[in-house]
Amino acid sequence: MATKDWAAKTSDVPEGARRQWRADRALRPPMRSPGRPEPSRAVQRQFWYLIATGITSAEAALKVGVSVPVGTRWFRHAGGMPPISLAVPTGRYLSFEEREEIALLRAKQIGVREIARRIGRDPATISRELRRNAATRSGKQEYRALVAQWKAQQTAKRPKTARLATNDKLREYVQERLAGNVRRPDGSIVVGPQPPAWKGLNKPHRQDRRWATAWSPEQIAHRLKVDFPDDESMRISHEAIYQSLFIRGRGALKRELVTCLRTGRALRQPRARTQNRPQGHVSADVVFSQRPAEAADRAVPGHWEGDLIIGTGRSAIGTIVERKSRSTLLVHLPRLQGYGEIPPIKNGPALGGYGAVAMNDALVASMTKLPEQLRKTLTWDRGKELSGHAQFALETGTKVFFEPLGSRSRCNRW
Incomplete structure (x- = not known):
C-alpha cells in the first residue's frame, strides 16, 4: 500500500530518477536539513535587540516566542555578541511575512501572476521563490513559509573567512600578546604595556591574574600600525579580535585566551545589563x-x-x-x-x-x-x-x- 501511495505522489518523476531530482530542477545543490528549521533572522534580530537593553537571555527568548534553552544557546554560542547584523534588511528581499502570504495563496491554488499582483512583487520573483525554496523531502514540491525562510537564510550566508584564520603571522602576533608571552629573537621577554598602578581596591587578587601583564585587544590593534607601518595585511580591529574569542566557529584564536582579557569573562556582558544589576x-x-x-x-x-x-x-x-x-x-x-x-x-x-x-x-x-x-x-x-x-x-x-x-x-x- 505504501508503494502505491508513493508512486501516486511521484507520478511526474521520470522513470529511474533519483530522489534529488526535484532539487536539481530547483537549480540549487542538495541541502541537508538540520531538523526543524531555526527561527527567522527577524526573530533572532529582535532577540539581540532585547539583549542590548539589558534583560537576560531567558526573558528575551520568551518575548520573541522561542524557548528558554534556545535563547540561552544563542547567547552562549555567540559569546554574548550579536552574530548577525542588526540592520533591518531592505525591501529587495522577500520577508517572512511575504513568504507566509505566498504560502497561503499557493494553498488556495492561486496562480503565480495573481500572487505577484497581490503582494506587489514581480511574477519572476514569485516563480523563482516557488522553485528554489519549496520543500522537497516529501517527494513533491510543497511551499511552506518556515522552510522557505530557512532555505533563503542558508543560501544567503557568505563563507567569509576571518582574517586571523588565513594570516598565520597575524594570528601568532595577536595570540602572543594576548597571553603576554612576547619574546625577542634572542629569547628575552618583551614587557607589554604597563597596567595602571594597583591600589588594592575592590579586587584584592587582581595582581595574581594572568592578564595583569597581558595586552588588551585594543592595544594590539594600535600596536600593529607601529610594528608594521608598510604591511597592510597586518591590520585587524580590536572588535574582530573579540569576535574571534567569543563567537563559536568565528575565529581562529585559542578559546582559552579569554582568560587573558581584562575582564576574564568567557561571554561578553551587555553594558545595559551591567548597569541594571547593582540596582x-x-x-x-x-x-x-x-x-x-x-x-x-x-x-x-x-x-x-x-x-x-x-x-x-x-x-x-x-x-x-x-x-x-x-x-x-x-x-x-x-x-x-x-x-x-x-x-x-x-x-x-x-x-x-x-x-x-x-x-x-x-x-x-x-x-x-x-x-x-x-x-x-x-x-x-x-x-x-x-x-x-x-x-x-x-x-x-x-x-x-x-x-x-x-x-x-x-x-x-x-
Missing part, C-alpha cells in the same frame, strides 16, 4: 521620588540619611544623620569571625562586616534604641549593603528610600 534591590516603591515631602524641608524630626564609609584595610563604619537636628549615629561594623583566615568564597558570606546581613543587624541595633516617632524614614545610596532593606523596615518600622542614580550621598555634603 536590582531598588524597586519602584522605594525610589527617592516616593519619599514623603516632609522629609525634604527638614521641618519634622525622624527622617534620616545614611552612608557607608570604607577605610584602610577594608575597615568600615556606617553613619546615619538626622536631617532636622543633624544628630549623627555611628554604626559599628566589626569584622566577622574567620576574616583573614578563611579564603574568600564566591557568593559566600561577607566576612568584612558590611555585607547585607551584617549591615541589617547593625542598623537594627542602632535604630531600635530610638523612640518610634524618631525613626520614620531612612534614605540610603544604592549600595548593595542595604539590599535587605525590606527586613530592616519590617523590624524597625522605618521606611527605606534610595537616592537617584548618579547622585552623591547627601550625608557627605553636610
Whole structure:
C-alpha cells in the first residue's frame, strides 16, 4: 500500500530518477536539513535587540516566542555578541511575512501572476521563490513559509573567512600578546604595556591574574600600525579580535585566551545589563521620588540619611544623620569571625562586616534604641549593603528610600 501511495505522489518523476531530482530542477545543490528549521533572522534580530537593553537571555527568548534553552544557546554560542547584523534588511528581499502570504495563496491554488499582483512583487520573483525554496523531502514540491525562510537564510550566508584564520603571522602576533608571552629573537621577554598602578581596591587578587601583564585587544590593534607601518595585511580591529574569542566557529584564536582579557569573562556582558544589576534591590516603591515631602524641608524630626564609609584595610563604619537636628549615629561594623583566615568564597558570606546581613543587624541595633516617632524614614545610596532593606523596615518600622542614580550621598555634603 505504501508503494502505491508513493508512486501516486511521484507520478511526474521520470522513470529511474533519483530522489534529488526535484532539487536539481530547483537549480540549487542538495541541502541537508538540520531538523526543524531555526527561527527567522527577524526573530533572532529582535532577540539581540532585547539583549542590548539589558534583560537576560531567558526573558528575551520568551518575548520573541522561542524557548528558554534556545535563547540561552544563542547567547552562549555567540559569546554574548550579536552574530548577525542588526540592520533591518531592505525591501529587495522577500520577508517572512511575504513568504507566509505566498504560502497561503499557493494553498488556495492561486496562480503565480495573481500572487505577484497581490503582494506587489514581480511574477519572476514569485516563480523563482516557488522553485528554489519549496520543500522537497516529501517527494513533491510543497511551499511552506518556515522552510522557505530557512532555505533563503542558508543560501544567503557568505563563507567569509576571518582574517586571523588565513594570516598565520597575524594570528601568532595577536595570540602572543594576548597571553603576554612576547619574546625577542634572542629569547628575552618583551614587557607589554604597563597596567595602571594597583591600589588594592575592590579586587584584592587582581595582581595574581594572568592578564595583569597581558595586552588588551585594543592595544594590539594600535600596536600593529607601529610594528608594521608598510604591511597592510597586518591590520585587524580590536572588535574582530573579540569576535574571534567569543563567537563559536568565528575565529581562529585559542578559546582559552579569554582568560587573558581584562575582564576574564568567557561571554561578553551587555553594558545595559551591567548597569541594571547593582540596582536590582531598588524597586519602584522605594525610589527617592516616593519619599514623603516632609522629609525634604527638614521641618519634622525622624527622617534620616545614611552612608557607608570604607577605610584602610577594608575597615568600615556606617553613619546615619538626622536631617532636622543633624544628630549623627555611628554604626559599628566589626569584622566577622574567620576574616583573614578563611579564603574568600564566591557568593559566600561577607566576612568584612558590611555585607547585607551584617549591615541589617547593625542598623537594627542602632535604630531600635530610638523612640518610634524618631525613626520614620531612612534614605540610603544604592549600595548593595542595604539590599535587605525590606527586613530592616519590617523590624524597625522605618521606611527605606534610595537616592537617584548618579547622585552623591547627601550625608557627605553636610
